[in-house]
Amino acid sequence: MSSRSGWPASTRRWATCADLQRHHIEEYKAWVGAKHGRYTGKPLNRISIKNRLINLHCFFDRITEWGYPNPPQRPLIFAGDLPIVDKPLPRFLDDAAATKLMRASRADSDPLSRLIVELLARTGIRKSELLGLTVDAVVQIGSAFWLRIPVGKLHNDRYIPLHPQLKEMLDDWITNHRPTGLRTDRLLLERNRPLTALRVATALSRLANEAGIGHVTAHQLRHTLATQAINRGMSLDAIAALLGHKTLAMTMYDLCPDRRQNRC
Structure with missing residues (x-):
């Protein structure tokens, strides 16, 4: 004015x-x-x-x-x-595209890139949570192994069940690829330095291109996991706990494509 x-x-x-x-x-x-x-x-x-x-x-x-x-x-x-600003959902990967990405990841020669994709795709953690993982993130509760996500965006920590194959990859990373005797307790390191967001984006972009599925982001993999879970019958409460949502409304916001029309 x-x-x-x-x-x-x-x-x-x-x-x-x-x-x-x-x-x-x-x-x-x-x-x-x-x-x-x-x-x-x-x-x-x-x-x-x-x-x-x-x-x-x-x-x-x-x-x-x-x-x-x-x-x-x-x-x-x-x-x-104030005008209502559209907030489009990230494009989740369908089963075929997700399978291609995982195949490209497992065939890759870089153990760090493989671990980045597996962690994001199998746990649905945020990129910031991935970067903040520490060497003691894998914990055993009873006979099962879990990934502990420390306090982060929503000021709460949570435990995510670990797929056996991902557990093996984490063990291999800690034993054979992560240097010892460092001051940092970060789990994912490259050249003895904590992983960066750019490194994560670069790994995803490269493997997605190799898989022939176009651009892929960490949040797309998070949304893909949630979509796969709901399609396989997982309850909203369980999905909310998996993703670290404080309310079911947050989960519905991620899952429902018609939320802006109040048809969810």
């Missing part, structure tokens, strides 16, 4: 923020919705419009809180003013 933007200073209908009324905001919303980007020449997308309205709302709040002269006399922008 500046003179540089062409609206509304050119109309000269208000002098200070104290003069602003709700109809000014409605006019601004209509104007910014029809505005074209300086470089693209196309109408602004919903994210750009939403960010402008949020910034304007914050500006009004700050000048009121900080005691600036002539602030707005009442709230002018509400949550309902």
Whole structure:
């Protein structure tokens, strides 16, 4: 709402923020919705419009809180003013594509890349959780082995059952490939340094290309595991526990393609 933007200073209908009324905001919303980007020449997308309205709302709040002269006399922008931004689900891999990726991974000569793909595909852990795994992550409870995911994004830790083949790969990595005597307790290392997000993305991209299935991300593998689980009859409670979700709503958000239409 500046003179540089062409609206509304050119109309000269208000002098200070104290003069602003709700109809000014409605006019601004209509104007910014029809505005074209300086470089693209196309109408602004919903994210750009939403960010402008949020910034304007914050500006009004700050000048009121900080005691600036002539602030707005009442709230002018509400949550309902913000456009709804689409959040498309990541494209999960169907069974055929997932099988191709696993075959390419197991045929690869790099043990670290193989382990990256197996961990992400078989456990559904987040990339940040993968990077944070420590050497004591594998624990035995009763006769079964589990992968302990430390406190992370949602401030809770959890245990994920380990497939026997993945357990063997982890044992082999610790015994034959991970250097000993290091100060760090990180499980996944390369050149004696903790693994990076770029290294994970590079491994996934290379193996996905070799498998002929296009671009694949860590989150796609997480979503793929959840989709496979629901298709095989696993309960939502069990899937939520597996993925580390605090609420079933989070799980439904990941699984239901019609969530935005409230048909889940």
